[in-house]
Amino acid sequence: MAMLGSINGVLMAGLDGDNAWRLKDYVARGGYVQLRRILENKLAQEEVIGEVKKSVLRGRGGAGFPTGLKWSFMPRSFPGDKYVVCNTDEGEPGTFKDRDIMRYNPHAVIEGMAIAAYAMGANRGYNYVHGEIWELYQRFEEALDEARAAGFIGQNILGSGFNFELFAHHGYGAYICGEETALLESIEGKKGQPRFKPPFPASFGLYGKPTTINNTETFAAIPFILKMSGEEYLNLGKPNNGGTKLFSVSGHVNRPGNYEVPLGTPFATLLEMCGGMRGGRKLKAVIPGGSSAPVLPADLIMDCTLDYDSISKAGSMLGSGAVIVMDETVCMVKALERLAYFYHEESCGQCTPCREGTAWMYKVVRRIENGQGKPDDLDLLNSVLGNIAGRTVCALGDAAAFPVQSFTKHFRSEFEYHIEHKTCLVPKDVQWAGSGFHRIPA
Amino acid sequence: MFAAETIQKFAREVAKYPADQKQSAVMACLAHAQEEKGWLPAEAVEAVAAYLGMPPIAAWEVATFYNMYDLKPVGKYKITVCTNLPCALSGGYHAGEYVKQKLGIGYGETTADGKFTLKEGECMGACGDAPVFIVNNRSMCSHMHPEEIDKLLEECK
Ligand SMILES: Cc1cc2nc3c(=O)[nH]c(=O)nc-3n(C[C@H](O)[C@H](O)[C@H](O)COP(=O)(O)O)c2cc1C
Numbered sequence A: 001m002a003m004l005g006s007i008n009g010v011l012m013a014g015l016d017g018d019n020a021w022r023l024k025d026y027v028a029r030g031g032y033v034q035l036r037r038i039l040e041n042k043l044a045q046e047e048v049i050g051e052v053k054k055s056v057l058r059g060r061g062g063a064g065f066p067t068g069l070k071w072s073f074m075p076r077s078f079p080g081d082k083y084v085v086c087n088t089d090e091g092e093p094g095t096f097k098d099r100d101i102m103r104y105n106p107h108a109v110i111e112g113m114a115i116a117a118y119a120m121g122a123n124r125g126y127n128y129v130h131g132e133i134w135e136l137y138q139r140f141e142e143a144l145d146e147a148r149a150a151g152f153i154g155q156n157i158l159g160s161g162f163n164f165e166l167f168a169h170h171g172y173g174a175y176i177c178g179e180e181t182a183l184l185e186s187i188e189g190k191k192g193q194p195r196f197k198p199p200f201p202a203s204f205g206l207y208g209k210p211t212t213i214n215n216t217e218t219f220a221a222i223p224f225i226l227k228m229s230g231e232e233y234l235n236l237g238k239p240n241n242g243g244t245k246l247f248s249v250s251g252h253v254n255r256p257g258n259y260e261v262p263l264g265t266p267f268a269t270l271l272e273m274c275g276g277m278r279g280g281r282k283l284k285a286v287i288p289g290g291s292s293a294p295v296l297p298a299d300l301i302m303d304c305t306l307d308y309d310s311i312s313k314a315g316s317m318l319g320s321g322a323v324i325v326m327d328e329t330v331c332m333v334k335a336l337e338r339l340a341y342f343y344h345e346e347s348c349g350q351c352t353p354c355r356e357g358t359a360w361m362y363k364v365v366r367r368i369e370n371g372q373g374k375p376d377d378l379d380l381l382n383s384v385l386g387n388i389a390g391r392t393v394c395a396l397g398d399a400a401a402f403p404v405q406s407f408t409k410h411f412r413s414e415f416e417y418h419i420e421h422k423t424c425l426v427p428k429d430v431q432w433a434g435s436g437f438h439r440i441p442a
Numbered sequence B: 001m002f003a004a005e006t007i008q009k010f011a012r013e014v015a016k017y018p019a020d021q022k023q024s025a026v027m028a029c030l031a032h033a034q035e036e037k038g039w040l041p042a043e044a045v046e047a048v049a050a051y052l053g054m055p056p057i058a059a060w061e062v063a064t065f066y067n068m069y070d071l072k073p074v075g076k077y078k079i080t081v082c083t084n085l086p087c088a089l090s091g092g093y094h095a096g097e098y099v100k101q102k103l104g105i106g107y108g109e110t111t112a113d114g115k116f117t118l119k120e121g122e123c124m125g126a127c128g129d130a131p132v133f134i135v136n137n138r139s140m141c142s143h144m145h146p147e148e149i150d151k152l153l154e155e156c157k
């Protein structure tokens, strides 16, 4: 089953059976009608971009940048190759929505990319797929073959004279390649080290050519927006937060999984759709937008609606829509230790504040967790993260700092308790009891 | 150096990129090379570089940067366990401990019979199905509770 639950589902509606991902099924659901309509009627590029602008579709990869506006930055009349690139390098801890889009609706991504290419005058594209989902990379290649054979991508698409060649490229284990310029370096066959911006990809992108990068979910929404109109899509959500969004819910709920709901849906409704808290335990905290988003304590998140504005007002980010739910069995120091380790491991190392800062943060949080914390360690952490923010080439530095900052702010007493008593507030036998692993090793 | 079938796969990858950008295929070619050899010996990395007409050092930079390339021999079955936080909340950490106990090795180690290598991994983009493993970089296993782990280890002949 594609979705565990949805309200007004769009992207993931009607995906029944094992062949839902096939071209035949996609066409039966109304697929490729929009691409055909645009090409047959020779719709003006501005008109397509205008519709996307009206929808207020905000980028689903994390930053929430308005998609129509981004598309309008492309120098459409620039001679020579121009690229559209899809970011399916889903590696932000907690996020697993693009995987399900690839699994059940890959042709929506292909059609969305082809429409994007038309609107921006691009002639080539790549979908960069997370190396860990190899089976879905292969499936995507098969879907590309189907689309090519049916004339939806390639040369002279549907006899219109419009050309768009699209291929899949896979990653091989590097979180940083989700950052858009690292991803371009990676497609060029290099180490995935982010580029300094500006210049932005719209002027200097893949192979130095104008390039637009969007997330998988962003592209997949495009055919549906053109089908229902930008205005109708916008109205599914709320002002400034158009449409529906896939939320990947992980952690201590009864039914972890993907849920598609309109932006603006109360968090409490989503929690209910997930069958509530596992074992009926109490909600302690939620990271609402992937591990790089600041954590929110239960009382703050319970008052939020799931949209960019509400979550940001509460002090966090909607990010990729990865909702990590933690109950009262979680030791916040241990939880942060694991995240700090992740950012330290995945820093690409080219900026000193990030390379050294993530190493320091991990070292200090680890010693607090191990009962060797020092009284001024929390101040030390604060000064380390202050030295990262705003001083790095890419946003991974900030992403590493947010969890440290928010965990130590909202759960400061737990960190202080660890430092003072050399042990955890949450008794050892209770810790991880929420994990549901059937036989806990001694 | 490589089987004809692998060379065919290389050619297919190269065809995806503009004619003057063969280097773009390096990640995919290294992955195919690793699939054939079981790991990436120096000669394989250098042969891929030669095939693509790029300096060996450039291929080495790629092979060392990305975590899924194995620059040392690994067991017949390389099991990577996701222990990142979202998975850990649903048993990812425990699943790793359970496999360690069963195989008698730690992360980064290989069993004496050369059959299993165990690795700790980062988010695989499948956190809703935790605990999650990947076997030999290719096949993902979901909901790996003790019964499923026992079954997987038995199936690895
Ligand atoms: C460290 C880091 C990791 C990222 N990982 C991803 C990712 O896995 N998928 C993604 O779509 N965007 C990711 N992004 C955001 C991209 O840089 C980019 O903003 C996005 O792909 C643009 O698409 P959108 O506007 O459709 O969201 C990441 C950014 C950073 C700084």
Ligand code: SF4
Pocket: A176, A193, A194, A346, A347, A348, A349, A350, A351, A352, A354, A355, A392, A393, A394, A395, A396, A397
């Ligand atoms: S901030 Fe970190 S990950 Fe980003 S470019 Fe600098 S060192 Fe690399």
Ligand code: FES
Pocket: A093, A094, A095, B082, B083, B084, B085, B086, B087, B088, B092, B122, B123, B124, B125, B126, B127, B128, B130, B132
């Ligand atoms: S945290 Fe394990 S797959 Fe995402």
